[in-house]
Amino acid sequence: MWQKLLVVCVLALPALVLTAQAQNNTPDIKLAGVVPKNSAEQFELAFWESIKDSTHISDYEAYLKAYPKGRFAALAEARIARLRAAPGKPATQAETPAAAPPKPAPAREPAREPARPAPAREAPVATAAPVPSRPAASAGAEFKDCPNCPALIPIPAGSFTMGSNNSDPSEKPAHPVTIKAGFAIGKTEVSVQQWNACVEAGACQKVALSAGSNANAPIRDVSWDDAQQYLKWLSSTSGHTYRLPTEAEWEYAARGGTGSRYWWGEQMVTGKANCKDCGQPWSSDAPATVGSFAANGYGLHDTSGSVWEWVADCWHTSFKDAPSDGRSWEASPCTVRVIRGGSWREGAAYMVASTRFKYDASVRHSQNGFRVARNVK
Incomplete structure (x- = not known):
């Protein structure tokens, strides 16, 4: 639910292609076209772009809670499965919350800088x-x-x-x-x-x-x-x-x-x-x-x-x-x-x-x- 912080590059470009990949052998999903400012689609793209390289299960769980039928739902589930299967997976904040909020946000250490123009x-x-x-x-x-x-x-x-x-x-x-x-x-x-x-x-x-x-x-x-x-x-x-x-x-x-x-x-x-x-x-x-x-x-x-x-x-x-x-x-x-x-x-x-x-x-x-x-x- 990165939607408050993130403003995607689609506003500055005539066309945008964002690529999300669950793992090396998973085909890319390409998204083209100008996304309207402040649209739900823009926020979802921004959210995924900000967590797509994360090693924290909580990031992908947060995405699925915010967008259970989102375009990256299958990729998020694949990432979760892969991280859970990996030995010594990193602990996440969302796995031991004091009280889960209605729409948990991703705790993104050590995620990359949000993809914003x-x-x-x-x-x-x-x-x-x-x-x-x-x-x-x-x-x-x-x-x-x-x-x-x-x-x-x-x-x-x-x-x-x-x-x-x-x-x-x-x-x-x-x-x-x-x-x-x-x-x-x-x-x-x-x-x-x-x-x-x-x-x-x-x-x-x-x-x-x-x-x-x-x-x-x-x-x-x-x-x-x-x-x-x-x-x-x-x-x-x-x-x-x-x-x-x-x-x-x-x-x-x-x-x-x-x-x-x-x-x-x-x-x-x-x-x-x-x-x-x-x-x-x-x-x-x-x-x-x-x-x-x-x-x-x-x-x-x-x-x-x-x-x-x-x-x-x-x-x-x-x-x-x-x-x-x-x-x-x-x-x-x-x-x-x-x-x-x-x-x-x-x-x-x-x-x-x-x-x-x-x-x-x-x-x-x-x-x-x-x-x-x-x-x-």
Whole structure:
């Protein structure tokens, strides 16, 4: 159910041929033709493309649950049979879940980078000195509401231009937004250690982690619904009402007081974010420890790359008629929520401050995490 993260190359090419092969002696299945944007067929193709070389049974099981009659169902079943027959097959997160969500997402370590085209907005990586951040409105000093609470940064009220007219259609139109009241947001994404404090309290589900996972790595493979459990526990523990940031609050904070393409300027430079094109430290297997890269003008780390971050809003395909006051944009029904910021597995093009995508609220994926927010008086 990779459909929120993946935008297949069919949008940029007059014709597309995708090949999926269960094993070396299995004939290729060729898919030709332009697939409509945001179509169910596109999402299925994107999902398969992102897992087709995986060595994890859970990836193919997730595909079959999402597309039981999909065009790659037979190939997925063949891969599962082959992996189960192989000696010393790798363990998967989905084989020992705490609670299976309605539509499990693929846990894709060590899957390849999702098969997505580079958006037109992508700029070449600069090798010269980093572009300095623009002056930002002053944010407050960081604070914590309890020993196990994430560190928070107070963000001042203000106005900014949300979205972009020069990138993906979902980010259009660029529009003015006024954040009328200041709020506090996590200095970093919620870490494994912070999540585990909730697990130990019996309020959150344990997340199966890869061997050698760092306690200060961002928690990931959590759904929007899982994040709500953590926020409920954190609110009761701290005495303050925690929530996810709204999409407008998230972008406002992520920009760090700038209006540029990236929070650090108009050109992509290395050493600013955790992505595959962004410089060290970087590993294809897992994101870096939270706070490993420079903070933006508001003192926030990892708003670009690291893990995709859940926000409060329901997904809308564009910003047409979006609220201008920074509130969460709801819908009924609302089963799909917004994720922001890209992940360590994406390229430089996805580090742009306006980058957004969608995911089912009940689905867990190994590239999805979150940071917290709360109101301040």
